[in-house]
Amino acid sequence: xxxxxxxxxxxxxxxxxxxxxxxxxxxxxxxxxxxxxxxxxxxxxxxxxxxxxxxxxxxxxxxxxxxxxxxxxxxxxxxxxxxxxxxxxxxxxxxxxxxxxxxxxxxxxxxxxxxxxxxxxxxxxxxxxxxxxxxxxxxxxxxxxxxxxxxxxxxxxxxxxxxxxxxxxxxxxxxxxxxxxxxxxxxxxxxxxxxxxxxx
Numbered sequence: 510x511x512x513x514x515x516x517x518x519x520x521x522x523x524x525x526x527x528x529x530x531x532x533x534x535x536x537x538x539x540x541x542x543x544x545x546x547x548x549x550x551x552x553x554x555x556x557x558x559x560x561x562x563x564x565x566x567x568x569x570x571x572x573x574x575x576x577x578x579x580x581x582x583x584x585x586x587x588x589x590x591x592x593x594x595x596x597x598x599x600x601x602x603x604x605x606x607x608x609x610x611x612x613x614x615x616x617x618x619x620x621x622x623x624x625x626x627x628x629x630x631x632x633x634x635x636x637x638x639x640x641x642x643x644x645x646x647x648x649x650x651x652x653x654x655x656x657x658x659x660x661x662x663x664x665x666x667x668x669x670x671x672x673x674x675x676x677x678x679x680x681x682x683x684x685x686x687x688x689x690x691x692x693x694x695x696x697x698x699x700x701x702x703x704x705x706x707x708x709x
Contacts, residue, residue, distance in 0.1 A: 517567035542696030549707025559586035585646035589658035602626035609648035
C-alpha cells in the first residue's frame with residue numbers, strides 16, 4: 510500500500526501558491542519525516558493527504574486511487590493542538606466510540622486512563638489529550654498516520670512516551686507514518702527518510 514502526493518499545488522484565493530508541485534510518498538510500514546520552517550506548507554500538505562483540503566491541482570492517492578470521499582478514511586491526521594480535533598461538548602468516551610472501541614489493554618498500552626472517557630476535553634491536560642487523540646487515530650481500518658507536530662508543545666518525557674507508543678503500534682501493524690515537524694533531530698530519531706519543504 511502506498512500513500513502519495515503527486516504534483517500538489519495549493520494556494521489560497523488571490524494568494525501566492527503555498528505548495529507548488531510537491532510530491533512525496535509513504536509506503537506501508539515506512540516512516541517519512543516532512544521537515545521545514547514555519548509557513549512552508551507542511552500542515553497544508555498534511556491536510557491534503559488526509560482528505561481535509563482539496564489541492565488546486567495534483568492528487569492525493571492511495572495505491573493509485575483517490576482518497577475515499579465518504580466513510581472512514583485509512584489516512585488519519587493527528588493535530589498539534591488536540592483540542593481542535595474534538596467536539597468540546599462530547600465526553601471523550603463518545604468521541605472515541607465514534608472512531609472505534611479499543612479494549613482496556615490497548616488503552617493501557619497507550620497511556621490512556623479509563624476514567625478520562627467520562628470527562629470532557631477541557632478537563633484533561635495537553636499531554637493527556639494528545640495521548641487520547643493518538644489512540645483515537647489508531648483504529649483497525651487505519652493504514653497511514655500523519656503526525657503533525659504532535660509533541661512540540663509537550664514536555665520531553667511526555668514526548669518520548671507518546672512517540673514510543675505510536676511507533677510500537679505502527680511497527681506491529683505495518684502502518685505508514687508521515688511525521689510533520691520542524692525538529693530535524695526528531696526526524697532523524699523517528700524516521701528513515703526525510704522530505705524537505707521550503708528552506709528546511
